[in-house]
Amino acid sequence: MMPTDTSERGLETLIETHLCEREGYERVYATAYDRELCLHTKQLLEFLEETQPDKLELIRKRGLDKFLKRLAEQIKKHGVIDVLRKGVKDMDLQVQLYYRQPASSLNKKAIQQYQRNRFAVCRQLYYSNSNNNSLDMAVFLNGLPVITFELKNHYTGQNVKNAIRQYQNDRDSKEPLFAFGRCMVHFAVDPDLVYMATRLSGKNTAFLPFNKGYLNGAGNPPNPEGLKADYLWKEILRKDTLSNILENYAQIVEERDEDSGRTKTKLIFPRYHQLRVVTRLLADAKAGGVGKRYLIQHSAGSGKSNSITWLAHQLTELHDDKDDNLFDSVVVVTDRRVLDKQIRDNIKQFAQVKGIVEAITEGSRQLKQALEDGKKIIITTIQKFPHIVKEIGELGAKKFAIIIDEAHSSQSGETASKMNLALADKNLNNAEDYRLAAEGAIGYDPETAEDTEEAFDTQDLINAFMEQKKMLRNAAYFAFTATPKNKTLEIFGEKRADGKFYPFDLYSMKQAIEEEFILDVLKNYTTYQAYYKLNKAVENNPQFDTRKAQQKLRAYVESHPFSIREKAIVMIDHFHSEVRGRIGGQAKAMVVTKSIKNAIQYYFAFNAYLGEIHSPYRAIVAFSGKKTVDGAEYDEARLNGFPGSDIPKEFKKSNYRFLIVANKFQTGFDQPLLHTMYVDKKLSDVQAVQTLSRLNRAYKPLKEDTFVLDFFNSVDDIKTAFEPYYTTTILSQETDANKLNDLQDALDDAQVYTPEIVHHFTDLYFRGADRTELEPIIDNCKAGYDQDLTAEQQVDFLVKAKSFYRTYAFLSKILSFNNAYWERLYWFLKFLLPKIRPPEEEDLAKGILEAVELDSYRLTRQSTDAIRLAGGGEVDPTPPAMRGGKPEPELDELEAILRSFNERFGNIDWLKDDKIRKVVFEELPNQMAGDVRHMETLRNSDRQNARIASDEKVTELVQDFIFTSTDFYKMFMDNADFKRQYLEFVFERLWGRVGVGR
Numbered sequence: 001m002m003p004t005d006t007s008e009r010g011l012e013t014l015i016e017t018h019l020c021e022r023e024g025y026e027r028v029y030a031t032a033y034d035r036e037l038c039l040h041t042k043q044l045l046e047f048l049e050e051t052q053p054d055k056l057e058l059i060r061k062r063g064l065d066k067f068l069k070r071l072a073e074q075i076k077k078h079g080v081i082d083v084l085r086k087g088v089k090d091m092d093l094q095v096q097l098y099y100r101q102p103a104s105s106l107n108k109k110a111i112q113q114y115q116r117n118r119f120a121v122c123r124q125l126y127y128s129n130s131n132n133n134s135l136d137m138a139v140f141l142n143g144l145p146v147i148t149f150e151l152k153n154h155y156t157g158q159n160v161k162n163a164i165r166q167y168q169n170d171r172d173s174k175e176p177l178f179a180f181g182r183c184m185v186h187f188a189v190d191p192d193l194v195y196m197a198t199r200l201s202g203k204n205t206a207f208l209p210f211n212k213g214y215l216n217g218a219g220n221p222p223n224p225e226g227l228k229a230d231y232l233w234k235e236i237l238r239k240d241t242l243s244n245i246l247e248n249y250a251q252i253v254e255e256r257d258e259d260s261g262r263t264k265t266k267l268i269f270p271r272y273h274q275l276r277v278v279t280r281l282l283a284d285a286k287a288g289g290v291g292k293r294y295l296i297q298h299s300a301g302s303g304k305s306n307s308i309t310w311l312a313h314q315l316t317e318l319h320d321d322k323d324d325n326l327f328d329s330v331v332v333v334t335d336r337r338v339l340d341k342q343i344r345d346n347i348k349q350f351a352q353v354k355g356i357v358e359a360i361t362e363g364s365r366q367l368k369q370a371l372e373d374g375k376k377i378i379i380t381t382i383q384k385f386p387h388i389v390k391e392i393g394e395l396g397a398k399k400f401a402i403i404i405d406e407a408h409s410s411q412s413g414e415t416a417s418k419m420n421l422a423l424a425d426k427n428l429n430n431a432e433d434y435r436l437a438a439e440g441a442i443g444y445d446p447e448t449a450e451d452t453e454e455a456f457d458t459q460d461l462i463n464a465f466m467e468q469k470k471m472l473r474n475a476a477y478f479a480f481t482a483t484p485k486n487k488t489l490e491i492f493g494e495k496r497a498d499g500k501f502y503p504f505d506l507y508s509m510k511q512a513i514e515e516e517f518i519l520d521v522l523k524n525y526t527t528y529q530a531y532y533k534l535n536k537a538v539e540n541n542p543q544f545d546t547r548k549a550q551q552k553l554r555a556y557v558e559s560h561p562f563s564i565r566e567k568a569i570v571m572i573d574h575f576h577s578e579v580r581g582r583i584g585g586q587a588k589a590m591v592v593t594k595s596i597k598n599a600i601q602y603y604f605a606f607n608a609y610l611g612e613i614h615s616p617y618r619a620i621v622a623f624s625g626k627k628t629v630d631g632a633e634y635d636e637a638r639l640n641g642f643p644g645s646d647i648p649k650e651f652k653k654s655n656y657r658f659l660i661v662a663n664k665f666q667t668g669f670d671q672p673l674l675h676t677m678y679v680d681k682k683l684s685d686v687q688a689v690q691t692l693s694r695l696n697r698a699y700k701p702l703k704e705d706t707f708v709l710d711f712f713n714s715v716d717d718i719k720t721a722f723e724p725y726y727t728t729t730i731l732s733q734e735t736d737a738n739k740l741n742d743l744q745d746a747l748d749d750a751q752v753y754t755p756e757i758v759h760h761f762t763d764l765y766f767r768g769a770d771r772t773e774l775e776p777i778i779d780n781c782k783a784g785y786d787q788d789l790t791a792e793q794q795v796d797f798l799v800k801a802k803s804f805y806r807t808y809a810f811l812s813k814i815l816s817f818n819n820a821y822w823e824r825l826y827w828f829l830k831f832l833l834p835k836i837r838p839p840e841e842e843d844l845a846k847g848i849l850e851a852v853e854l855d856s857y858r859l860t861r862q863s864t865d866a867i868r869l870a871g872g873g874e875v876d877p878t879p880p881a882m883r884g885g886k887p888e889p890e891l892d893e894l895e896a897i898l899r900s901f902n903e904r905f906g907n908i909d910w911l912k913d914d915k916i917r918k919v920v921f922e923e924l925p926n927q928m929a930g931d932v933r934h935m936e937t938l939r940n941s942d943r944q945n946a947r948i949a950s951d952e953k954v955t956e957l958v959q960d961f962i963f964t965s966t967d968f969y970k971m972f973m974d975n976a977d978f979k980r981q982y983l984e985f986v987f988e989r990l991w992g993r994v995g996v997g998r
Contacts, residue, residue, distance in 0.1 A: 006155040011191065012123050012136060015151075015233045019121045023238055026120040028140060033122070035129050037072040038176045040120065044143025047118050048095070055093050062091070071097075072176075079181030079267070080144055081250050097142055101243050104323045118142050119239055127177045133170065135177075139237065145183055146246070147237075152190045160195055163188035164207045173200045184250045185269045191227040192220060198267035206700070209515045210272050216506065216727035218514035236275075244279075245270065248314055253349045273298070274307045277505040282314055284504075285326065285476055290399045293477040295492035297503035297729060300482050300693055301517030308332060308403055308480060315401045316376040327476070328398040329371060332379045334405045374398070400475040406482075406668075482509070482693075482725070483686045486875045489731035491814055500874070501731035508727045510869070518696040521677075521706050522722065522867035528570070528711045529860050532557045537853040546890045558680070559598055561605075562922035567711055568605035571678045574709060575657065576615065579676045584702045587675035588651070591619075591660040592691060594681035594712075596627040599662035600634055602680075604992060606658055611988040612981075619658035622647050622665055666691040672699035676707040683713055688721035715865050726869040735877040737811055740822060743804040750789065750797045753781045753828070755821065761831075762824040774831070782835045791839035798838055805829045919965045924957055925986050929993065939994040946994075950987040 005013065019025040032042035048056040059067045067090050074088045084098040099117055102110035120140040125148075127135060137149040150163040150171075167186060171178050178186075178200045188195045188207055195207040212231065214221045220228040235241060249270045256263045270278075277296055285292065298304050318326040358366075358375040370378045479492040484503065493501030512518045534553065557563055571591065579587050591606075593599040603621040610617060622644065626635045636644035651659055651671065659665065659674075667690045677695055695706040710718070724730075748755065761777045789797060808826045928934060934953055938946045962969045971978050 006153065008136070008151055008153040008156055008158075011151050011153055011189075014227075015137065015149075016121050016123055018230075018233050019119075019237060023233075024119065025139075026118060028120040028122045030122060030124060030126045030134070033125060033127075034068070035127055036176065037068055038075070038127075038145060038182055039068060039072060040122070040140050040143045040145070041068065042143070043118055043120055043140055047097075047116070047142040051099070051113065051116050052095065055095055058093065059090070059095075067095075071095075075144070075182060076176075076179065079252050080146060081181070081184060081246065081252060081267075084141065084144060084146075084246060097144065098246070100247055101240065103317045104319055106323050114243075117239070117243070119242070128175055135171075139242075141242075141246075145177060146185075146242075148177070148183055148186045150186075150188050152188075154191060158190070160188050160190040160193045163190065164195055164205075167197065167200060167207070168203050168205045171200055173202065180265070181252060181267060184246065184267070187232065189229060189232060191229055194229050194232050196269060198269050208271060211515075212272055212276075213507070213511045216508040217510045245275070249275065249310055251349070268306060270306070270310065271303060273505075273507040273511075274303055274310065277307055277507075278310045278314065280505060281311060281478060282318060285315070285401070286318055286320065289320065290326065290476050291473050293492045294479065294504040295484060295489065295494070296478065296480045296505050297484055298480060298482060298505070298507040299509040299512040299518070300696055301512035301515075301698070302482075302507045304405070304480055304482075308405060311478060312377050312401075312403055315403075326399065327401040328374050330377050330401045330403065331371075332377065332403045332405070334379075334381055371398075398474065402475050402477050404477065404479045406480070483689050484729050485686055486731055486877050487810055489729065489875070490734055490877060491810075493731060495734070499733055501734070503728065506728050510726050513696075516698065516700075518693075518698060519703065519706050521692045521695045521708060522718065522869070524705060524864060525708045525710065525715060525718065525867050526864040527713070527715060527862040528567075528709065529862050530558070530563065530567075530711065531860065532563070535853050537850075559595070559601070560922075561601060561926070564598065564601045565605045565609070565921055567678075567680060568602060569609055571709065572606065572609055572613070572615070572658075574678075574707075575617075575676065576613075579707060580617075580657070582675050582703070582705070583673055583699055586654070586673050586702075588657050588659070588671065588673045589676040589678060590665070590674055590694060591658060591678045592666065592681050592683075593660060593662050596623040596625075596662045597629055598680070599623050599660050600627060600629050600639070602660045603639055604989075606660065608985075608989040608992050611992065612985045616655060617657040618655055619660055620647055620651055620656050621660045623662040624664060666694065669694055670697060672697040672703065675703065675705075676709070679708065679710040680712055684717065684721050686721075686725075688713075688718060689725050692718070692722075715863075715867055719867050719869065722867070723869055724875050730874045732874040732876050735807070735811060737815055740804065740808060740811070740819075743800050743807070744822065744825060746800050747797065747804060747825070750793065752785045752789070752797060753832075757781065758821070758824050758828045761828050765827060765831075778831050778835055781832055785836050794836075794839045798833075798836060801829050801833055801836075805833060919961060919968045920982065924954070924961070925989055927957055928953055928986065928990060935990070935994060938990060943991070946991060947987050950990060951983045954983055954986050 004010070016027065020027050026043065028040055028043055033040050045056070048059075070090050071083070071088050075083050085100075087094055087096040087098075089095075099110070099113035101114050105111070118141070122138045122140060123136070125135040125138045126132060135148050136151045138145050139147040139149075150166050152158040152160060152163045167188060171186075173179060176182060180199050184198070186197045186200060187210070188197075194210040196210045197205050197207045199205070209218065210232075211218065211229075212220050220231075222228065223230060226234075236245075249268070251268045253266055253268055254263045255266055277298070281294060281296075284294070296307075298307065312330045312332055315327055315330045316325075320326050357377045357379065358370040359379045367378070367380055477492060479488065481488060484493070489501040489503075494504050495501050509518075513520045534557070571589070575589055579589060581587070591599075591602055593602055599621050600623075603619055606619040610619070621639050622636060626633055628634075636647065640647070640650070642650055647659075647665075648669070648671070650656060652673075666687070671694070674695055674697070677692060679691075683691055692708060695708070697703075757777060761774065764773050764777075785794060785797065805826060808822055812823075812826075928950075931953070934949070937949050941949060958969060958972050972982065973979075
């Protein structure tokens with residue numbers, strides 16, 4: 001008895017035996033392979049003889065060699081995927097090279113044709129006319145090569161990396177078999193791992209992992225029934241699976257660089273998780289029919305756009321058990337215009353039939369028409385979707401698949417309810433007509449409508465509106481996100497026996513990092529601690545609210561021009577010493593600030609210091625709207641010198657290395673050259689993950705790492721935020737609907753309204769009553785709120801009313817309760833809440849900032865950590881706010897408040913240098929900036945004369961510090977280098993300010 005063959009040849013035998021004995025492959029040999037034409041002519045002719053004998057006979061008469069040469073030329077020109085799908089034209093003949101899998105089981109002829117396709121495996125394929133090199137294995141389809149393999153084996157001291165190197169070093173792309181597009185994919189394989197490439201280009205060949213993933217990371221799980229990698233031949237190389245990939249996934253596409261205008265051609269082959277998720281979704285949707293909801297948690301780097309594209313196309317062809325189309329239209333909804341274009345272009349390129357894709361670019365009428373016409377794939381942004389509510393016609397019993405990108409934002413608020421309403425069943429349209437009439441949106445007379453057979457009474461309308469908010473029965477939802485929030489999990493997640501909600505499919509952040517599709521942004525995380533000391537600037541000792549005073553003092557110090565400058569210097573010095581040489585000298589950085597005011601302050605501080613050190617780099621600032629700082633109004637265009645819409649384009653330029661942001665570009669911004677982030681803002685939960693993930697985009701082979709310098713958050717803060725999203729995100733339990741009962745009872749007991757008032761108001765509203773009938777009801781309730789409730793009761797009522805409104809709006813989408821009073825109360829509160837205000841609250845910390853001054857400030861680097869995550873964290877449902885109220889103020893004297901503040905934030909040994917820095921960088925420059933006459937002189941002078949005036953003014957002011965800051969005075973007068981640099985620093989700082997208005 002022979003021992004087990006554990007050699008590389010033994011692995012070949014294992015794969016070949018399975019394919020031939022289990023999957024119906026033919027075993028073919030290299031002797032019949034034409035090395036020049038890259039065709040297995042024997043198998044090709046056998047396929048044509050069986051499927052198109054008359055055409056083959058004519059081909060032979062005209063000259064078989066001519067046909068084979070024509071076929072090889074067409075494959076070289078268009079690629080094997082296109083030729084297999086479309087066949088080849090030869091004079092007046094249309095020759096089929098492959099028969100597709102029929103979408104319907106009723107077409108018996110198509111089934112028979114598909115079964116005549118010939119799949120074959122060849123071992124040791126000698127492919128070259130110039131040498132005797134051979135491939136380990138190749139798969140042929142009807143005589144055309146579609147896949148090549150290099151196999152390696154651990155027991156002979158080699159692994160998949162050796163197979164990759166063999167492709168890179170020994171498989172010349174000039175050989176016809178290895179030319180771009182000649183095969184669908186090239187696999188490097190060992191018993192544990194699989195990697196793939198679609199373009200061979202020597203040492204630059206990029207191989208991507210094609211593995212299942214193990215423990216939510218890279219690799220493959222142990223296989224109790226065989227080799228870890230045997231899914232390749234047992235699943236992927238099955239005839240139906242490989243045919244499916246050929247027909248619906250593999251594609252040659254063009255990518256256009258928006259900056260250079262150049263296009264490059266790529267061959268797309270699905271990664272394992274992409275194939276898995278689309279296949280699973282299609283199978284489940286087919287079995288479950290319309291009305292289900294799916295949450296797909298796929299990390300950045302997962303290739304989500306392609307997954308959405310493949311899903312959209314195949315949903316249009318999905319049939320139910322009766323062989324009817326399961327969906328009339330597939331609607332792809334994105335929440336970012338950039339991604340909308342990306343997905344739109346992607347889907348159009350993958351479309352094999354023209355005219356089935358409708359991209360909505362002209363507004364709601366185009367969208368309405370596309371829905372009514374039954375366009376197969378409709379692509380729109382969430383911003384456009386609500387507009388169809390007023391215009392859409394009856395959609396009848398049509399069924400929709402709704403694919404939502406970044407589900408947590410696309411399904412928030414009333415936008416989602418309007419989207420649901422637009423696709424709702426026919427029996428809901430009358431309810432919408434009534435609501436639109438009441439809001440004056442259309443010309444409609446409710447009194448006339450009441451006389452028709454279809455008139456609704458108020459209860460019917462209430463029930464209809466309750467149905468509107470539920471997820472549609474005539475649609476299936478496919479929601480994609482990398483960071484599902486608790487509400488997203490509860491709406492779209494899969495509830496299992498343990499009562500928790502899980503994503504339907506997972507490609508984790510951990511796996512994306514380990515497979516090197518994104519970088520680990522927590523690997524180099526440095527935290528800084530700021531220490532500061534405040535002094536009392538007034539003689540008396542007033543009292544302030546301790547809690548509010550502490551908050552104001554912290555904000556005051558962190559936003560103080562001196563502290564902003566100190567942090568800016570640390571950031572810029574770090575960038576020049578550690579960052580600018582990264583990514584081949586192209587690295588960029590983002591500065592995340594907590595407010596627009598801080599962002600503007602950072603912008604001035606950055607450009608001033610960059611000027612002082614003669615850096616070639618500049619900063620861009622990004623924020624929304626306008627902001628007045630120190631009496632001047634700024635917007636992006638005034639500060640940057642170009643419109644805000646041009647920021648992404650301008651930031652690509654090599655001189656712009658810093659992007660300073662205030663609640664902008666922290667999500668959805670894709671700039672691979674972004675290497676480092678400087679954080680001066682509280683980050684938590686999903687916001688922390690999304691913000692820091694701006695750094696994770698790969699830029700191979702140059703981008704190897706990232707840096708984060710955090711001036712606000714601790715390592716534990718960031719670890720806590722990332723943990724739930726590192727692997728699977730799970731919702732611990734569903735929201736307790738009984739909280740609505742508790743909130744309703746509390747609101748009713750406050751006696752701001754009565755249930756009778758709620759009924760009366762909603763009766764009038766849903767019947768389209770005149771506004772003059774509605775306003776007095778709301779105004780009377782507001783008067784009761786203002787006059788009958790104490791300040792604390794007002795706060796309590798307002799908190800609970802908002803909580804009821806938001807909780808009901810959320811739960812009504814996903815739960816099947818039918819409480820008409822809740823629905824009425826929801827609509828009543830919708831109109832009452834904008835009218836009532838929280839009570840005026842006396843600010844018992846007012847004036848404290850005028851009573852203090854910053855004495856000393858110091859930044860200390862704490863540590864640089866690689867934050868390690870375990871993953872598998874759970875998130876809890878959002879708890880409804882059950883109690884409101886005002887905390888009692890605790891008054892204390894200013895000296896005690898400062899003592900407490902300094903002990904908490906400044907408990908270190910202060911040095912003389914700390915005070916000198918304050919004089920140098922804050923006090924003297926601020927004195928000059930406050931001198932209106934001097935600033936006007938600078939503003940009206942050219943640079944040379946402005947510099948002379950500035951130097952004279954600085955020298956004059958330094959004399960004032962001879963007694964208050966002797967060390968600074970002596971340094972300025974005795975140290976010529978310091979004096980020169982300091983005069984330049986002050987001038988550049990002030991010249992930058994007056995220059996903004998030029």
